[in-house]
Amino acid sequence: MPHIQVPEGVPGIRSLVMFRPETGQYLYELAQVLLRGESPLSEAERELIAAYVSSRNNCMFCMSSHAAAARCLYGDQKNIVDEVLADMQRSSVTEKMKSLLHIAGKVQILGKEVTEEDVAAAREQGASEREIHDTVLIAATFSMFNRYVDGLASWTPTDPAAYEEMGVRMSTKGYALPTKI
Amino acid sequence: MPYINVNNDLPGIRGLMAFSPETAAPMGDLANALLKDTEGLSPAERELIATHVSYLNDCFYCHHSHGEIACIYLDGNRDLVDQVRHDYQHAPITEKLKSLLRIAGKVQQGGKKVTTEDVENARTNGATDKEIHDTVLIAAAFCMFNRYVDGLGATTPTDLSTYPPRAKQVAENGYGRHIFSQHQPL
DSSP states (O other): OOSSOOOTTOOHHHHHHHHOHHHHHHHHHHHHHHHHSSOSSOHHHHHHHHHHHHHHTTOHHHHHHHHHHHHHHHGGGTHHHHHHHHHGGGSSSOHHHHHHHHHHHHHHHOGGGOOHHHHHHHHHTTOOHHHHHHHHHHHHHHHHHHHHHHHTTOOOOOOHHHHHHHHHHHHHHOOOOOOOO | OOSSOOSSOOOHHHHHHHHOHHHHHHHHHHHHHHHSOOSSSOHHHHHHHHHHHHHHTTOHHHHHHHHHHHHHHTTTOHHHHHHHHHHGGGSSSOHHHHHHHHHHHHHHHOGGGOOHHHHHHHHHTTOOHHHHHHHHHHHHHHHHHHHHHHHTTOOOOOOGGGHHHHHHHHHHHOSSTHHHHSOOOO
Protein backbone atom coordinates (compact mmCIF):
# COMPACT_ATOMS: atom_id res chain seq x y z
CA MET A 1 0.00 0.00 0.00
CA PRO A 2 1.38 3.39 -0.94
CA HIS A 3 1.92 5.76 2.01
CA ILE A 4 -0.36 8.42 0.46
CA GLN A 5 -3.57 8.25 -1.54
CA VAL A 6 -2.44 7.98 -5.15
CA PRO A 7 -4.59 6.70 -8.07
CA GLU A 8 -5.21 2.98 -7.60
CA GLY A 9 -3.81 0.40 -9.98
CA VAL A 10 -1.17 2.75 -11.36
CA PRO A 11 2.40 1.52 -10.85
CA GLY A 12 5.47 3.30 -9.49
CA ILE A 13 6.35 6.87 -10.30
CA ARG A 14 3.36 7.19 -12.65
CA SER A 15 0.99 7.11 -9.68
CA LEU A 16 3.04 9.74 -7.84
CA VAL A 17 3.21 12.24 -10.70
CA MET A 18 -0.52 11.81 -11.28
CA PHE A 19 -1.04 12.71 -7.61
CA ARG A 20 1.11 15.83 -8.01
CA PRO A 21 1.53 16.85 -11.68
CA GLU A 22 2.84 20.30 -10.67
CA THR A 23 6.16 18.67 -9.75
CA GLY A 24 5.68 15.57 -11.91
CA GLN A 25 5.83 17.47 -15.18
CA TYR A 26 9.41 18.57 -14.46
CA LEU A 27 10.48 15.11 -13.33
CA TYR A 28 9.33 13.73 -16.68
CA GLU A 29 10.95 16.62 -18.58
CA LEU A 30 14.21 15.91 -16.79
CA ALA A 31 14.02 12.19 -17.62
CA GLN A 32 13.26 12.99 -21.26
CA VAL A 33 16.12 15.47 -21.77
CA LEU A 34 18.60 13.39 -19.79
CA LEU A 35 17.78 9.98 -21.30
CA ARG A 36 16.53 10.95 -24.77
CA GLY A 37 18.03 14.38 -25.46
CA GLU A 38 21.37 15.10 -27.11
CA SER A 39 24.27 13.23 -25.54
CA PRO A 40 27.39 11.43 -26.78
CA LEU A 41 26.10 8.44 -24.76
CA SER A 42 23.57 6.30 -26.61
CA GLU A 43 20.02 5.96 -25.28
CA ALA A 44 20.82 2.32 -24.51
CA GLU A 45 23.90 3.30 -22.48
CA ARG A 46 21.97 5.93 -20.56
CA GLU A 47 19.16 3.51 -19.71
CA LEU A 48 21.80 1.00 -18.62
CA ILE A 49 23.31 3.55 -16.19
CA ALA A 50 19.79 4.23 -14.86
CA ALA A 51 19.10 0.51 -14.37
CA TYR A 52 22.52 -0.06 -12.76
CA VAL A 53 22.04 2.73 -10.19
CA SER A 54 18.45 1.62 -9.49
CA SER A 55 19.68 -1.92 -8.94
CA ARG A 56 22.29 -0.69 -6.43
CA ASN A 57 19.55 1.30 -4.68
CA ASN A 58 17.47 -1.87 -4.57
CA CYS A 59 14.57 -0.08 -6.28
CA MET A 60 12.74 -2.92 -8.00
CA PHE A 61 10.33 -0.76 -9.97
CA CYS A 62 12.95 1.55 -11.49
CA MET A 63 15.48 -1.23 -12.02
CA SER A 64 13.01 -3.53 -13.79
CA SER A 65 11.49 -0.83 -15.99
CA HIS A 66 14.77 0.81 -17.05
CA ALA A 67 16.45 -2.57 -17.56
CA ALA A 68 13.52 -3.47 -19.85
CA ALA A 69 13.95 -0.20 -21.76
CA ALA A 70 17.70 -0.81 -22.05
CA ARG A 71 17.13 -4.36 -23.40
CA CYS A 72 14.83 -2.97 -26.08
CA LEU A 73 17.37 -0.33 -27.05
CA TYR A 74 20.34 -2.75 -27.10
CA GLY A 75 18.40 -5.08 -29.41
CA ASP A 76 20.65 -8.01 -30.41
CA GLN A 77 23.06 -7.12 -27.63
CA LYS A 78 20.46 -7.09 -24.89
CA ASN A 79 22.42 -9.63 -22.84
CA ILE A 80 24.73 -6.78 -21.88
CA VAL A 81 22.04 -5.44 -19.57
CA ASP A 82 21.76 -8.60 -17.50
CA GLU A 83 25.53 -9.06 -17.48
CA VAL A 84 26.00 -5.56 -16.03
CA LEU A 85 23.29 -6.04 -13.42
CA ALA A 86 24.82 -9.38 -12.37
CA ASP A 87 28.51 -8.34 -12.33
CA MET A 88 29.47 -5.05 -14.00
CA GLN A 89 33.25 -5.58 -13.95
CA ARG A 90 32.98 -8.97 -15.71
CA SER A 91 30.39 -7.82 -18.21
CA SER A 92 31.12 -7.36 -21.92
CA VAL A 93 30.57 -3.57 -21.98
CA THR A 94 33.47 -1.43 -23.24
CA GLU A 95 36.22 -0.35 -20.86
CA LYS A 96 34.97 3.22 -21.22
CA MET A 97 31.49 2.18 -20.16
CA LYS A 98 32.93 0.27 -17.20
CA SER A 99 34.76 3.35 -16.03
CA LEU A 100 31.57 5.41 -16.34
CA LEU A 101 29.49 2.79 -14.52
CA HIS A 102 32.16 2.79 -11.82
CA ILE A 103 31.61 6.55 -11.40
CA ALA A 104 27.83 6.05 -11.39
CA GLY A 105 28.27 3.46 -8.61
CA LYS A 106 30.26 5.99 -6.58
CA VAL A 107 27.59 8.65 -7.10
CA GLN A 108 24.98 6.16 -5.90
CA ILE A 109 26.83 5.92 -2.57
CA LEU A 110 27.41 9.68 -2.25
CA GLY A 111 28.69 12.55 -4.41
CA LYS A 112 31.87 12.85 -2.37
CA GLU A 113 32.83 9.26 -3.15
CA VAL A 114 33.80 10.23 -6.70
CA THR A 115 37.51 11.02 -6.89
CA GLU A 116 39.65 12.86 -9.43
CA GLU A 117 41.27 9.48 -10.11
CA ASP A 118 37.92 7.94 -11.06
CA VAL A 119 37.35 10.77 -13.53
CA ALA A 120 40.92 10.58 -14.87
CA ALA A 121 40.48 6.83 -15.44
CA ALA A 122 37.29 7.43 -17.44
CA ARG A 123 39.06 10.10 -19.48
CA GLU A 124 41.92 7.68 -20.22
CA GLN A 125 39.35 5.28 -21.67
CA GLY A 126 38.18 8.06 -23.97
CA ALA A 127 35.26 9.50 -22.00
CA SER A 128 34.50 13.14 -22.83
CA GLU A 129 33.55 15.92 -20.40
CA ARG A 130 29.96 15.62 -21.56
CA GLU A 131 29.89 11.84 -21.05
CA ILE A 132 31.25 12.20 -17.51
CA HIS A 133 28.73 14.97 -16.78
CA ASP A 134 25.80 12.98 -18.12
CA THR A 135 26.84 9.86 -16.22
CA VAL A 136 27.02 11.73 -12.90
CA LEU A 137 23.71 13.49 -13.50
CA ILE A 138 21.90 10.29 -14.53
CA ALA A 139 23.22 8.53 -11.41
CA ALA A 140 22.22 11.50 -9.23
CA THR A 141 18.78 11.72 -10.82
CA PHE A 142 18.10 8.04 -10.22
CA SER A 143 19.20 8.46 -6.62
CA MET A 144 16.21 10.82 -6.52
CA PHE A 145 13.70 8.77 -8.55
CA ASN A 146 14.49 5.60 -6.57
CA ARG A 147 13.92 7.38 -3.24
CA TYR A 148 10.73 9.00 -4.49
CA VAL A 149 9.27 5.69 -5.68
CA ASP A 150 10.22 3.65 -2.59
CA GLY A 151 9.95 6.47 -0.04
CA LEU A 152 6.21 6.70 -0.77
CA ALA A 153 5.90 2.91 -1.18
CA SER A 154 4.33 3.21 -4.63
CA TRP A 155 2.94 0.06 -6.20
CA THR A 156 5.62 -2.23 -7.64
CA PRO A 157 4.20 -4.84 -10.05
CA THR A 158 5.77 -8.28 -9.71
CA ASP A 159 4.78 -9.65 -13.13
CA PRO A 160 7.80 -9.46 -15.50
CA ALA A 161 5.40 -8.99 -18.45
CA ALA A 162 4.31 -5.64 -17.01
CA TYR A 163 7.89 -4.38 -17.23
CA GLU A 164 8.42 -5.69 -20.75
CA GLU A 165 5.48 -3.59 -21.82
CA MET A 166 6.86 -0.55 -20.00
CA GLY A 167 10.27 -1.08 -21.61
CA VAL A 168 8.72 -1.05 -25.09
CA ARG A 169 6.81 2.13 -24.32
CA MET A 170 9.82 3.87 -22.76
CA SER A 171 12.17 2.93 -25.61
CA THR A 172 9.78 3.98 -28.38
CA LYS A 173 7.86 6.88 -26.87
CA GLY A 174 10.21 8.26 -24.23
CA TYR A 175 8.93 10.09 -21.18
CA ALA A 176 5.65 11.99 -21.28
CA LEU A 177 3.67 12.91 -18.19
CA PRO A 178 0.88 10.34 -17.74
CA THR A 179 -2.52 11.99 -17.47
CA LYS A 180 -4.85 9.00 -17.34
CA ILE A 181 -4.70 5.40 -16.17
CA MET B 1 38.05 23.28 -9.67
CA PRO B 2 35.34 20.91 -10.91
CA TYR B 3 36.40 17.47 -12.21
CA ILE B 4 35.25 18.46 -15.70
CA ASN B 5 35.96 21.66 -17.59
CA VAL B 6 32.70 23.61 -17.29
CA ASN B 7 34.10 26.69 -19.08
CA ASN B 8 33.02 29.11 -16.34
CA ASP B 9 33.94 29.99 -12.78
CA LEU B 10 30.45 30.05 -11.27
CA PRO B 11 30.06 28.49 -7.80
CA GLY B 12 28.39 25.15 -7.02
CA ILE B 13 25.49 23.92 -9.08
CA ARG B 14 25.42 27.22 -10.99
CA GLY B 15 28.63 26.30 -12.83
CA LEU B 16 27.24 22.85 -13.73
CA MET B 17 23.92 24.30 -14.89
CA ALA B 18 25.69 26.82 -17.12
CA PHE B 19 27.63 23.90 -18.65
CA SER B 20 24.39 22.00 -19.29
CA PRO B 21 21.45 24.44 -19.64
CA GLU B 22 19.21 21.79 -21.29
CA THR B 23 19.15 19.69 -18.12
CA ALA B 24 19.28 22.78 -15.89
CA ALA B 25 15.88 23.96 -17.14
CA PRO B 26 13.72 21.16 -15.66
CA MET B 27 15.94 21.07 -12.53
CA GLY B 28 15.33 24.78 -11.94
CA ASP B 29 11.61 24.40 -12.61
CA LEU B 30 11.47 21.47 -10.20
CA ALA B 31 13.23 23.48 -7.49
CA ASN B 32 10.73 26.32 -7.92
CA ALA B 33 7.70 24.02 -7.84
CA LEU B 34 8.99 22.22 -4.75
CA LEU B 35 10.56 25.00 -2.72
CA LYS B 36 8.63 28.16 -3.55
CA ASP B 37 5.14 26.66 -3.22
CA THR B 38 3.22 28.27 -0.35
CA GLU B 39 0.42 25.67 -0.08
CA GLY B 40 0.84 23.19 2.76
CA LEU B 41 4.44 23.53 3.85
CA SER B 42 5.81 27.07 3.97
CA PRO B 43 8.87 28.02 1.88
CA ALA B 44 10.83 28.24 5.17
CA GLU B 45 9.87 24.66 6.11
CA ARG B 46 10.73 23.45 2.60
CA GLU B 47 14.18 25.06 2.70
CA LEU B 48 14.78 23.63 6.20
CA ILE B 49 14.09 20.13 4.86
CA ALA B 50 16.48 20.82 1.95
CA THR B 51 19.13 22.10 4.36
CA HIS B 52 18.80 19.12 6.71
CA VAL B 53 19.08 16.55 3.91
CA SER B 54 22.03 18.39 2.31
CA TYR B 55 23.74 18.44 5.70
CA LEU B 56 23.19 14.68 6.10
CA ASN B 57 24.65 14.20 2.61
CA ASP B 58 27.65 16.30 3.70
CA CYS B 59 27.18 18.68 0.77
CA PHE B 60 28.78 21.91 1.99
CA TYR B 61 27.66 24.06 -0.93
CA CYS B 62 24.01 22.96 -0.77
CA HIS B 63 23.50 23.01 2.99
CA HIS B 64 25.00 26.46 3.29
CA SER B 65 23.14 27.80 0.24
CA HIS B 66 19.74 26.51 1.35
CA GLY B 67 20.42 27.26 5.01
CA GLU B 68 20.90 30.92 4.07
CA ILE B 69 17.69 30.96 2.04
CA ALA B 70 15.80 29.44 5.00
CA CYS B 71 17.44 32.05 7.22
CA ILE B 72 15.99 34.86 5.10
CA TYR B 73 12.48 33.37 5.37
CA LEU B 74 13.00 33.01 9.15
CA ASP B 75 13.88 36.68 9.63
CA GLY B 76 17.56 35.98 10.13
CA ASN B 77 17.21 33.22 12.73
CA ARG B 78 20.46 31.46 11.82
CA ASP B 79 20.59 29.62 15.17
CA LEU B 80 17.35 27.84 14.35
CA VAL B 81 18.62 26.83 10.91
CA ASP B 82 21.79 25.51 12.47
CA GLN B 83 19.89 23.49 15.05
CA VAL B 84 17.66 21.95 12.36
CA ARG B 85 20.81 20.91 10.51
CA HIS B 86 22.14 18.63 13.22
CA ASP B 87 19.65 18.44 16.12
CA TYR B 88 16.14 19.13 14.88
CA GLN B 89 14.61 17.00 17.66
CA HIS B 90 15.43 19.72 20.17
CA ALA B 91 14.76 22.68 17.90
CA PRO B 92 11.83 25.03 18.62
CA ILE B 93 9.81 23.84 15.61
CA THR B 94 6.38 22.17 15.38
CA GLU B 95 5.94 18.46 16.09
CA LYS B 96 4.60 18.17 12.56
CA LEU B 97 7.82 19.51 11.05
CA LYS B 98 9.87 17.24 13.33
CA SER B 99 7.97 14.18 12.11
CA LEU B 100 8.47 15.31 8.49
CA LEU B 101 12.21 15.87 9.06
CA ARG B 102 12.36 12.33 10.41
CA ILE B 103 10.86 11.07 7.14
CA ALA B 104 13.28 13.24 5.14
CA GLY B 105 16.19 11.74 7.08
CA LYS B 106 14.95 8.25 6.27
CA VAL B 107 14.66 9.12 2.57
CA GLN B 108 18.25 10.35 2.66
CA GLN B 109 19.34 6.86 3.78
CA GLY B 110 17.16 5.08 1.22
CA GLY B 111 13.54 5.12 0.09
CA LYS B 112 12.75 1.79 1.74
CA LYS B 113 13.78 3.13 5.15
CA VAL B 114 10.53 5.10 5.40
CA THR B 115 8.03 3.05 7.43
CA THR B 116 4.26 3.12 7.77
CA GLU B 117 4.83 4.21 11.39
CA ASP B 118 6.88 7.23 10.27
CA VAL B 119 4.05 8.29 7.98
CA GLU B 120 1.33 7.61 10.57
CA ASN B 121 3.27 9.65 13.08
CA ALA B 122 3.44 12.61 10.68
CA ARG B 123 -0.27 12.28 9.99
CA THR B 124 -1.06 12.23 13.73
CA ASN B 125 0.86 15.50 13.97
CA GLY B 126 -1.39 17.00 11.30
CA ALA B 127 0.59 16.38 8.10
CA THR B 128 -1.51 16.04 4.93
CA ASP B 129 -0.80 13.67 2.03
CA LYS B 130 0.51 16.60 0.01
CA GLU B 131 2.90 17.61 2.81
CA ILE B 132 4.15 14.04 3.17
CA HIS B 133 4.56 13.82 -0.61
CA ASP B 134 6.45 17.11 -0.82
CA THR B 135 8.72 16.14 2.09
CA VAL B 136 9.69 12.87 0.41
CA LEU B 137 10.24 14.54 -2.96
CA ILE B 138 12.26 17.45 -1.50
CA ALA B 139 14.46 14.94 0.36
CA ALA B 140 14.82 12.79 -2.77
CA ALA B 141 15.54 15.82 -4.98
CA PHE B 142 18.34 16.93 -2.67
CA CYS B 143 19.82 13.45 -2.85
CA MET B 144 20.09 14.32 -6.55
CA PHE B 145 21.28 17.94 -6.28
CA ASN B 146 23.88 17.05 -3.61
CA ARG B 147 25.27 14.18 -5.69
CA TYR B 148 25.38 16.32 -8.83
CA VAL B 149 27.34 19.05 -7.03
CA ASP B 150 29.82 16.84 -5.15
CA GLY B 151 30.00 14.07 -7.77
CA LEU B 152 31.46 16.55 -10.25
CA GLY B 153 33.52 18.33 -7.60
CA ALA B 154 31.73 21.63 -8.24
CA THR B 155 33.47 24.81 -7.08
CA THR B 156 32.55 25.27 -3.41
CA PRO B 157 33.21 28.69 -1.87
CA THR B 158 34.54 28.29 1.68
CA ASP B 159 33.99 31.95 2.59
CA LEU B 160 30.53 31.85 4.20
CA SER B 161 30.01 35.59 3.64
CA THR B 162 29.54 34.84 -0.07
CA TYR B 163 26.39 32.76 0.54
CA PRO B 164 23.85 35.39 1.73
CA PRO B 165 23.88 37.48 -1.50
CA ARG B 166 23.09 34.41 -3.61
CA ALA B 167 20.43 33.37 -1.09
CA LYS B 168 18.81 36.80 -1.34
CA GLN B 169 18.70 36.47 -5.12
CA VAL B 170 16.85 33.13 -4.87
CA ALA B 171 14.52 34.28 -2.08
CA GLU B 172 13.51 37.28 -4.22
CA ASN B 173 13.51 35.86 -7.73
CA GLY B 174 13.27 32.10 -7.30
CA TYR B 175 15.30 29.40 -9.04
CA GLY B 176 15.88 29.24 -12.76
CA ARG B 177 18.14 30.27 -15.58
CA HIS B 178 18.84 33.69 -14.09
CA ILE B 179 20.98 32.19 -11.32
CA PHE B 180 23.65 31.15 -13.82
CA SER B 181 23.08 33.44 -16.80
CA GLN B 182 23.08 36.78 -14.98
CA HIS B 183 25.80 38.63 -13.16
CA GLN B 184 26.49 36.93 -9.83
CA PRO B 185 25.26 38.90 -6.80
CA LEU B 186 27.93 40.18 -4.42
